[in-house]
Amino acid sequence: MRTWDEDQLALREGMERWCRDLAVTEHDAAGTGFSWDAWKLVRSSGILGLPFDPAWGGAGVDLLTTMFVLETLGEGCRDGGLSFSVATSICSTGVPLQHFGTKEQKDRYLPGVCSGELIGAHAISEPDTGSDALGMRTMAVRDGDHFVLNGSKSFVSNGPIADVVVVYARTRPEGGPLGITAFLVDTNTPGFSAGQPLKKMGLASSPMSELYFDDCRVPADRAIGGIGRGFMLLEHVMKWEILCSFIINVGEMQHRFERCLEYARTRTQFGKPIGSYQAISHKLVDMRIRLETARRWLYDTAERLVAGENITMDVAISKLLTSEANVASGLAAIQIFGGNGYMSEYGLDRELANAVGSTIYSGTTEIQYNRISSMLGL
Secondary structure, eight states, X not given: OOOOOHHHHHHHHHHHHHHHHHTTOOHHHHTOOOOHHHHHHHHHHTGGGTTSOGGGTOOOOOHHHHHHHHHHHHHHOOOHXXXXXXXXXXXXXXXXXXXXXXXXXXXXXXXXXXXXXXXEEEEOOOTTTTTOGGGOOOEEEEXXXXXXXXXXXEEEXXXXXXXXXXXXXXXXXXXXXXXXXXXXXXXXXXXXXXXXXXXXXXXXXXXXXXXXXXXXXXXGGGEESSTTOHHHHHHHHHHHHHHHHHHHHHHHHHHHHHHXXXXXXXXXXXXXXXXXXXXXXXXXXXXXXXXXXXHHHHHHHHHHHHTTOOOHHHHHHHHHHHHHHHXXXXXXXXXXXXXXXXXXXXXXXXXXXXHHHHTTTTSOHHHHHHHHHHHTTO
């Protein structure tokens, strides 16, 4: 059993108070898109600066404490898209700046990312390559003290609203992993454009779009971590993205479980609570087991990352396990609520649609199986 100290518990309690306001947001439910009013609440909460150095406006807390507070966000905020955009901005832009950025890069961008004045995104996937990051075709060609970017990116979360995007592009045509570089690109740069927000089955309030680069000139000093180190940087960022995004899912699963448990205790059929029937009680047991297993894998993996251990397999297992548990939890909740669960007013359809996305983003379930099996020598 993990023990949290007084400071960590105080941070979580503070987030719980903010979640009372965030819990009432309707943008995810209505599919009306990103809520700037809700983002103002997020900014006021201080959650966006949690893991970053106080020198740039962050709170300076460690990874596990950040996850502890983000889990509270998932449990208390009913706008899954908003929570997803929060994790995206923290991990896509703040994390690479914190760990690989120069002082000049941090001075320019990190205070805005910590405060939420700047919304971050990262652009990795492309229309023809999908999960094959090494197959990316977006090129960055050196031209004096600039790089000229040409190409396009797809499925970019926060794409339509981002102020700065970490763009992964190929700087050597045949360079393999060493031929990819990450660039900080301001979205007002000439040659940069974002497509219209894409309609999705879930996470409606977290806008997603394609991004286009047409002779987009980026100063060479905006390369994060140095030329040719983008793939190494991406591996680090994806570990943070999985740990932070999916602990939010754990919080959402916790709320869903408690809601189902209460419903099973109070909803009666044939003269007794439905929770007294084995068919329902066993679903609740499975929900609890999946929830606790996912939570432990994520926090244990985070502890190993902080300790400097190799977590390549652990993070793949954590992602696979949590995303599949999230979908199973959503399906079980609808069955427990029965006809009510099928009605949109109860919101379980939206939660299930959001959960399905978790099996795709940050590396699909199939990709995780392939990674794990390759590490087993198969």
